[in-house]
Amino acid sequence: MLTSPEIQKQICEACAEETKKVILAEIGDKKFAIIIDEARDTSIKEQMALILRFVNNQGQVIDRFLGIEHVTDTSSSSLKQALDGMLSKHNLSIKNLRGQGYDGASNMRGEFHGLQRRILDENPYALCRLQLMWSAVLEVLENVCQDATNLAQRTTATGLLEKMESFEFVLVLHLMIKVLGKTNDLSQCLQKKDQNIIRAIGLVGVTLQKLNEIRHHGWDAIFEEAKDFCLKHNIVVPDMSAEIVRRGCSRGRRGQLVTYYEHLHHEIFNVVLDQVIVEFNNRFAERSTQLLRCVACLDPSNSFANYDEDKLVELAQIYVDDFTEYDCIVLRDQLDTFITEGREDSSFLSCCDLGNLAMKMVKTDRHTVFPLVYRLIELALILPVATATVERAFSAMKIIKTDLRNKMGDEWMSHCMICYIERDIFASIEDRQIIEHYQAMRTRREQIPKTRNISIVDESNLSN
Structure with missing residues (x-):
């Protein structure tokens, strides 16, 4: 009786709505902050996620997922309109809003799209592992080039081999290991659920100081490390005095020439660190x-x-x-x-x-x-220092809406995400409440017995 796709969606909606009732009752008339970010789902649709941050009656800091909203574009006006709609839909008063947290490089805040998130989310030790397993990675790519039956795989592997065995790639690898290593402690501190604001503010100043030290005094050491790495792995070190066309210029149109050394130092090293420092200052303004x-x-x-x-x-x-x-x-x-x-x-x-x-x-x-x-x-x-909570919501979105379920509607996906992310609340809701909500959604030919246990979601129907 409860196995058709339409009924399964209605039951899932009832579960999500009952979960949200508990969340909204928990917030009540308390002051709260919002944490917002946007990302694309597996069907390339822009989705905006909303997290509420507040202090409950026991004095605990709580982050609650309220849902996602599809936005036609990621302009600040569209995101603002979607936000207003979600707050109004849940009867949340704007007068109680005391903080707003966004991804530091999204359209709401920054100009360098995605840079902040890539810096904070990347794990520097993944790059260290690449450095340590260099020979093994090259061997695997060679095997793919020789044995792959798929032309696209062979082409990709060939391109990666050529790129990796270049001095520029090695220099950037060592640069990012250094930069991400300096920002890792702050990144980990900000991504913890029980954020220690006091420790974070101390790390902000130290991290910015370390980045500035790399910018002004770190070039020589990173340059020498890259050269030593290339000599060890038989990678050709180019003539640094050779002239190449400046980035963004055409040789055919007589573009300005710079030495390879100037290209690496000024167009890569300085530019990367300047952008990181600018984004850092934007994120942690005075x-x-x-x-x-x-x-x-x-x-x-x-x-x-x-x-x-x-x-x-x-x-x-x-x-x-x-x-x-x-x-x-x-x-x-x-x-x-x-x-x-x-x-x-x-x-x-x-x-x-x-x-x-x-x-x-x-x-x-x-x-x-x-x-x-x-x-x-x-x-x-309730100060929203970081956006790690909303990033975790997008991780859940990838679990729920996969390539095999890429036709899920936005409302159904939002309902599933609420039940999945806030499963501690969902598990505490009695079946009776869900049944009564489901019965009240529309006129039914039959009443479901209140004592009967029901299957909430049939995963096999998620793709319908």
Whole structure:
């Protein structure tokens, strides 16, 4: 009775809607932040994913997936329109929105499309493995060139062999190992579900300093490493004084000539690092960094060693909708009392970050005694520092919508993703609630017995 594709989709929709009800009830009238990104699914359709970030009643930072929305293009206006529609559909008030997080290089924020994501998501140790397994990789490519029956595979393998056995490729490989190695600690910190904002802000300054050091003083070392690698693996090192046409120019139109050394140094090394540093500064702009420095003053580590009352009041003044001038005056007294009590209370010694501090305040009922302090901590916790959560949603999308299921409708895929990503909530929903929601969706010829267990999704029908 419940095996037809249409009914399976309706049951899946009922499951997703009941899951969203729990999520929206959990948020209630709390302040929240949104994390948004866009990506293409397997059928080359642009999809925008929305994550809500908030602090629950226990003081825990929660990220919840609300759904995806197909957008006709990735312009900022189309993404904004889709966002407004999703918030309105779920009755989420824009007045409670306190933060917005986007992929740093998407159309919403940057100009160098995708650079930020590639830098943050790439694992530098994958490139290290390529370096260590160099000979084995070349051997495999040679075997593909000789044995592959597919012309496209042989052509690709031949092109890769030629590209890999060039000095320019080797130089770029060593450059990216160095750059990604310096950014890896910050990347891993930002991608953790339990993000430590205090540690992140410390790593931001150190990472930017290291990148600038590579930009100004790292060329010679990377250049020599690349040459040594080429000599070891019998790769021809070209004459660095030989002249080639400047990148972007035509030799036939008498384009400007540069030496091969200048091409590698100025057109590759400098350009790559300049773009990374520019994107880094865009992602962590001065105002955003200052905001995080203020947040760092709430760090409970070492008996609130970083406590600075003036910076915390400055942080409160940024949120004009949450702190009046009178609140800022009262906040000073609450901060002073709270910090003094926190330093004397041994139970706070176990707090190592803001998340633990918020949970400890709720557990000891201090969030009602110091409401302005807790409000400040809550706003600090929902700051969307990174977009790792929404990237994980796109990973789920690839699992659900595959090449064999590339005809899935957008709504059905969104419903499946909600049940898959928020499966902890979905598992807690009783069958009775899903059955009642399914029955209420339209007039049925028969009523489903409330005590009967049903199969929620038949995977064999997902492609219909």
